[in-house]
Amino acid sequence: MEKSNEISSVRGTFDITPNEYYIYNSINENLKKCFESYGYKGIVVPIIEYSELHLRKSGDEIISKMYEFKDYGNRKICLRPELTASVARAYLNNLMSESLPIRLYYSGPSFRYDKPQKGRYRQFTQAGIELIGSNSEISDAEIIWIANKGLCSLGLKKYSLIIGHIGLVLDFLENSGLDERVKRMLLKNMELLSKGGTVQKIRSHFEELDIITKDIAKNENKKYLTDFLKYLEEIDYSKAKKIIYGLLEEIGLGIDGNRVPEEVAERLLFKIKRKNQRKNIDKALEFIKELIKIKGNPKIVFSQINDLIREYNLSKKPLEELETVIENLDYFNIDWGKVNIDLGFGRGLDYYTGIIFEINYDGLGTQEKQICGGGRYNDLIRILGGKRDLPSLGFAYGIERIKLALEIEKKFPENLKNKVTDMFIIPIGNEVLDYVIKVSELLREIGFNVEIDVLERKINRNLEYVDKMNIPFAVIIGGDEKKSKIIKLRNTKTKLEQIIPLEHLKDKNIMSNLS
């Protein structure tokens, strides 16, 4: 209560003070350089977007954490929870006429209403790249390699890479006969399973939601009903719909509210069919259980994946892609000690369609160890309004977590913040101010960063300040200096003073000897 008047920063946000500003700056500059060396070009997208952009394909994990509001024009707006969807939208809005592929990089704040803790903030920075318009495995390898290379360029060492392929489970679900919602839920549960959840728990969750019921055929009284429902399933869909609708009307259960009667009948039919999904769901859970067991060194897991594909009669494409990507990564000379294959992770984003990967840093918390994530999203651009699928892929780093990791590895040069000011000018008396300003501007033109005393302190106090702030030079200017058109330069470290005539300031040799 003592500080009840002081306004704090919003929970989950933080200030980057000059102490840290140059650290973040150097991370960003390094990454930018790395991205550009592979031909990626910068793009900046707005922080606010229509909520719809993220509702379409972002996945429950992200949607439920979105900062959402209505603006004064009554539009549903959100603060972006990530940048890939925005970049894909920006492509559709601005870059459609450009030749493919398009390589883009970005960096900027993202927002999620998360539970704040170290390494988890409500405003955080994502930096990453997107490669739009390529379906080849070499582009998957390029993306993964750059993610790895960027971290190397920062000097980070103790991270590990997990590579997976969402295509295997998508292929299985495609042919599973399950409806879209159930498929999505199963995908969502895949991660739960791989993190120690049980099939039984997921099954009972589905029962709770009434997605599957206990076998109704076992109930004597429902035998006729079962036969009837079976009949409905076997006959033509539109006929079945009519029967249901007619039935409702016949027994006086009309629909006079705000719904289209056909829709109600359609959904009832859908629900009837869905209750018989139990077997298919069990089969899917069984498959997922097998799938998530596959993890480890690339060479070992390939044969396991092959067995699984044969057992379930799945497409070989995902495995072939994975193999080619691994082979291409080998050309880049990736450190295989850092890489693991894991088919049990889904990244919590609904838009991935192929190769996915994450980079973890173990020194951060278990929930906060992921410092990078990415993958292939071949249908996102179509889903956001493009005419057709446009194979694309990318990744993003969590910059705050990378900074924490760099701190753990002590990778920062000392005193980054004090590198800014080169010279500090101490005027003696107001009458020299015109000369002081003239000199300071001259020095700035030459390329020095120059501060002037604005507190009108005594020389000694000013020299103390210069010392404390680690500014390399103090420039002392009094009446004599002004009259003789010279400056007195004092080296903070050696305490030696040097007199330089004004006309010599532009002499590069003299000045370059200083720094």
Next chain:
Amino acid sequence: MAYNETNNLIVTIPSKGRLEEQTLQFMRKSGLKIYRPNPRQYEAGIEGNKNVKVLFQRAADIPEKVNEGSADLGITGLDLYEEYKIESANTLIIHKELGFGKCQLVLAVSDDWWDVSSMDDVADLSNKWHNEGKGDIKVATKFPRVTRNFLHKYGVYYFTIIETHGALELAPKMGYGHIISDLVETGTTLRENRLKIIRDGIILNSQACLIGNKKALKRYPKKLELTKKVIEYFESQIRAEGYYSIVANIKGNSPEEIFNSILDNGRCEGLRGPTISKVYTKDNTNWYAINIVVYQDELFPVIEHLRKNSSEGILVFPAEYIFENKSVTYSNLLSKLKYK
């Protein structure tokens, strides 16, 4: 922010409607009789305790008043607290079940939505409408925040909250809300308006609760002391709800004999066991007085049983308070204040 910087304890309570009536009654029963010379006055005192002040506020504003510290304690519905509470704020719930103002916040749809009975149906329907370009499901409510969170929990993302303060039951028929999220006590009003509750659409079970300002209670020992009294009365009154104290005269040779005869059906155990003491009669006959505390349901069976065992003059009082060795609520409050 008008922080209450005095040593007085300010309790804010609802100023309108049934919740006000019930709160006043509850406080009266707890021995905190409110002294309000003029019923339109928004400040009142407590009879016999000038250090406690009562402030009447709109129930929905009470969480904020307590949070900003213009009141130290507040009584309001858990529903309102959940809707209006501020994240990681100064407020804490001291007692979440004061036993009155019970209701449920539920999701309901028109009863001719035959295909919608569960939250999964709502999620599925909202997806379907969204995919078919039919727009969002409109949800009319007075509780936008808790409703939104609840819908998200069940994977419903394509919806628009329509915040209204009128009669929500009409929303589906009038078309400004497909679904309503509304408070129900019995569900009769919903049924009368041809609405049905979604099976797993119970957003929260609410009743009146006592909330407090953490900082104020931490900073002012006097306030904490007064709060202890309030809590003790509340808690012991809630505990006593439905209990009766029975005093009866009973004939017998010794306390043990009486104890054995009345205990044979286990009913006359009381909270811990009956108190049996000798009655010194003029004619020197052997009479004992027995005192037990029983729950409402047991009252008549116990009286019948006592009659059979030749009791007479059976007096029954409602128990006003039952104090335990220490107040659990207060101990919990102390640990919350110290360790959080």
